Amino acid sequence: MSDTILRYVAADPYWQPSPENATKAVSLLETIVPGADEVISSFEDEVRFYDPGENWSGVKCSACGTDAEEWWGEAMETASADGFKDLSTVAPCCGATVSLNDLRYIWPAAFGRFALGAHNPGIGDTTGEQDRKMAECLGTPLRKIWGHV
Ligand SMILES: [Zn+2]
Incomplete structure (x- = not known):
């Protein structure tokens, strides 16, 4: 259930x-x-x-809209190792600095x-x-x- x-x-x-x-x-x-x-x-x-x-349902880069699921897991691991004190990360798809909190979570x-x-x-x-x-x-x-x- x-x-x-x-x-x-x-x-x-x-x-x-x-x-x-x-x-x-x-x-x-x-x-x-x-x-x-x-x-x-x-x-x-x-x-x-x-x-x-x-x-x-997946996640997309907030800067360029590319599917971010490939790099998201690793970015999450890095941020969580520091207790998510810093949520900013450099998106490898377009090089923009984005906040993990502002990525386009489809759900x-x-x-x-x-x-x-x-x-x-x-x-x-x-x-x-x-x-x-x-x-x-x-x-x-x-x-x-x-x-x-
Ligand atoms: Zn991007």
Whole structure:
């Protein structure tokens, strides 16, 4: 059996909310997905990569649009060895300096030190209005990631 996880990750990968705001955001998300198994906030010491699991559909260079999957793995390894403190890398396809967080993940993915997650939310998708409310509640722009594990 596979599980679906809806995650909101801050657009700024280093950002974290106050514990009070995180609690508020959990409550708000619970009202959006009342049927979810669990809604949790997670704070991480180091930046981590929130991948979409089985929804992974590849990655392209943000500068030139070339398929980046070939060099992405190695760039990820190099960056993760340093706890993802530096997400910038030189794309071998075009030589541009790009952020791993800004590459074109065909299915959305993101780096972050904070995430709000709903386990098996039981809905098809949230609305743009709900997404906006979540971002307002946390006070920062968010990325939404639908993962399948
Ligand atoms: Zn490129």
